[in-house]
Amino acid sequence: MIAIAYLGPHGTYSELAAETYARWHNTANYQLRPFRSITRAIQATVDHDADVCVVPVENSIGGSVAETLDTLWQASNLQVQQALILPIHHALVSTAQVLSDIRVVYSHPQALAQCQNWLAQSLPEAQLTAINSTTEGLKYLPEQPTAATISSLRAAQLHSLPVMAHPINDWPDNCTRFWVLSPQTATQGSHTSIAFGLPTNTPGALLKPLQLFATQNINMSRIESRPTKRTLGEYLFFVEIEASLASPQTQAALQLLDSCTEKLKCFGSYDLIQAEACKRASTVA
Amino acid sequence: MIAIAYLGPHGTYSELAAETYARWHNTANYQLRPFRSITRAIQATVDHDADVCVVPVENSIGGSVAETLDTLWQASNLQVQQALILPIHHALVSTAQVLSDIRVVYSHPQALAQCQNWLAQSLPEAQLTAINSTTEGLKYLPEQPTAATISSLRAAQLHSLPVMAHPINDWPDNCTRFWVLSPQTATQGSHTSIAFGLPTNTPGALLKPLQLFATQNINMSRIESRPTKRTLGEYLFFVEIEASLASPQTQAALQLLDSCTEKLKCFGSYDLIQAEACKRASTVA
Numbered sequence: 001m002i003a004i005a006y007l008g009p010h011g012t013y014s015e016l017a018a019e020t021y022a023r024w025h026n027t028a029n030y031q032l033r034p035f036r037s038i039t040r041a042i043q044a045t046v047d048h049d050a051d052v053c054v055v056p057v058e059n060s061i062g063g064s065v066a067e068t069l070d071t072l073w074q075a076s077n078l079q080v081q082q083a084l085i086l087p088i089h090h091a092l093v094s095t096a097q098v099l100s101d102i103r104v105v106y107s108h109p110q111a112l113a114q115c116q117n118w119l120a121q122s123l124p125e126a127q128l129t130a131i132n133s134t135t136e137g138l139k140y141l142p143e144q145p146t147a148a149t150i151s152s153l154r155a156a157q158l159h160s161l162p163v164m165a166h167p168i169n170d171w172p173d174n175c176t177r178f179w180v181l182s183p184q185t186a187t188q189g190s191h192t193s194i195a196f197g198l199p200t201n202t203p204g205a206l207l208k209p210l211q212l213f214a215t216q217n218i219n220m221s222r223i224e225s226r227p228t229k230r231t232l233g234e235y236l237f238f239v240e241i242e243a244s245l246a247s248p249q250t251q252a253a254l255q256l257l258d259s260c261t262e263k264l265k266c267f268g269s270y271d272l273i274q275a276e277a278c279k280r281a282s283t284v285a
Numbered sequence: 286m287i288a289i290a291y292l293g294p295h296g297t298y299s300e301l302a303a304e305t306y307a308r309w310h311n312t313a314n315y316q317l318r319p320f321r322s323i324t325r326a327i328q329a330t331v332d333h334d335a336d337v338c339v340v341p342v343e344n345s346i347g348g349s350v351a352e353t354l355d356t357l358w359q360a361s362n363l364q365v366q367q368a369l370i371l372p373i374h375h376a377l378v379s380t381a382q383v384l385s386d387i388r389v390v391y392s393h394p395q396a397l398a399q400c401q402n403w404l405a406q407s408l409p410e411a412q413l414t415a416i417n418s419t420t421e422g423l424k425y426l427p428e429q430p431t432a433a434t435i436s437s438l439r440a441a442q443l444h445s446l447p448v449m450a451h452p453i454n455d456w457p458d459n460c461t462r463f464w465v466l467s468p469q470t471a472t473q474g475s476h477t478s479i480a481f482g483l484p485t486n487t488p489g490a491l492l493k494p495l496q497l498f499a500t501q502n503i504n505m506s507r508i509e510s511r512p513t514k515r516t517l518g519e520y521l522f523f524v525e526i527e528a529s530l531a532s533p534q535t536q537a538a539l540q541l542l543d544s545c546t547e548k549l550k551c552f553g554s555y556d557l558i559q560a561e562a563c564k565r566a567s568t569v570a
Contacts, residue, residue: 058517060514128417131414177517206508210491214489221518227343230458231460232345
């Protein structure tokens with residue numbers, strides 16, 4: 001039996017990712033454990049209250065999920081066991097008879113952002129209200145025929161609630177990347193993620209780490225800066241490379257990287273499972 | 286008379302930044318124009334309904350303000366006239382008699398994030414509810430003695446509401462950087478901001494632009510990636526350099542930059558006004 005922690009409640013996209021992970025591993029023997037925040041799901045895995053957690057790291061519209069990156073950097077020694085890329089198709093769920101009856105739309109801030117053009121055109125007068133997840137607002141709908149939520153089709157079905165429009169996301173190729181994390185060491189896989197700080201006040205300080213990868217002919221598939229929180233203008237960099245931690249090239253780059261960065265953290269190597277609809281994703285930098 | 290657009294309502298940190306800008310320019314002859322979102326404040330300036338807008342771009346805890354960067358890239362030809370860095374000190378505002386009476390805390394998601402440790406320790410049972418601004422929740426307080434908001438001291442004073450704790454932000458050096466934007470061309474200043482896309486699937490594609498700045502001995506004070514929204518794994522890069530657009534070094538770098546980037550956009554040159562409390566901010570990359 002494996003216990004999988006994720007951002008709940010029942011019906012979220014994170015739950016769908018958790019189930020995809022279990023199915024991929026061909027295990028029927030798993031327990032889903034929803035938590036109220038990403039941080040709590042990660043902490044449960046650090047504390048061995050769950051075997052793995054499945055958390056969102058990046059969306060193709062909203063960008064990085066800051067809570068995931070910050071929590072991983074600060075608190076945990078978890079490693080990435082797998083990356084999952086899943087399509088996100090939002091539905092407008094409501095018990096209203098017609099769109100013009102809707103006065104308020106509840107959803108997670110990222111989901112509201114991903115549908116902002118549709119909302120501006122179809123519900124220009126509705127008040128948009130941010131809540132903790134895409135499914136939390138579903139409970140208000142049976143009592144409030146002037147309310148709607150932005151949720152997945154699956155969540156609407158689970159709660160037997162009517163879908164008024166689908167899909168309503170502004171960009172059709174809306175995909176989210178999830179990480180499966182556990183305390184197990186992960187050294188083999190097509191991709192490796194690391195993070196580091198830099199010595200301050202040096203022109204070109206970021207250049208050196210990037211040069212090390214280019215010299216080893218290692219492609220970088222992602223770079224993201226996050227504030228160190230000490231002072232404005234100090235950053236951490238989260239980098240994903242297209243190489244296994246076990247490869248001699250990566251080992252050579254990481255050894256040199258240690259001398260030109262401050263506090264280097266490695267989150268391990270992993271393979272990518274990518275849904276068909278998200279296959280256009282490619283390398284940029 | 287200059288009309289200044291910003292994220293309202295009355296009492297927000299953006300309003301404080303708008304007033305700081307007016308004071309700095311020694312003008313008593315200004316009109317504050319609050320908008321419901323950052324995007325609307327920017328659009329009003331594009332449409333000449335306001336002369337300038339003052340918008341947050343980065344916080345030392347929460348990081349980039351995605352809405353500002355995305356709107357600037359997509360829609361507008363505004364230039365940065367000035368950068369303002371102001372301290373952010375949050376207060377817990379409530380009509381409750383004691384902390385233990387508080388059941389719900391309203392605020393903007395960034396403010397909730399900036400006080401999360403204080404909230405976990407002092408109000409572990411309270412429900413945290415995200416709303417559109419730090420001041421919108423103040424109207425609920427007179428009627429709800431079990432509710433609180435996280436707002437500025439100034440907002441509490443404006444609404445004649447009691448402050449129960451201050452400051453409650455987890456990191457004392459919490460600062461936010463604002464940009465003052467207008468359609469006026471801006472070529473002189475200590476800093477310059479640009480943004481660009483990159484040709485895909487080339488190892489080291491990001492390396493070339495960074496090398497161009499290092500070669501000209503230009504320091505980079507900020508780099509931020511944002512999704513292109515076309516497909517997961519494609520990014521735009523927002524870069525701030527410590528040089529004026531008018532300098533020969535910047536001109537040389539930008540000319541070469543054009544040949545190794547896709548769609549290069551320049552947001553102009555500007556000086557930095559920095560509050561004393563934020564002066565530790567420094568250059569990293």
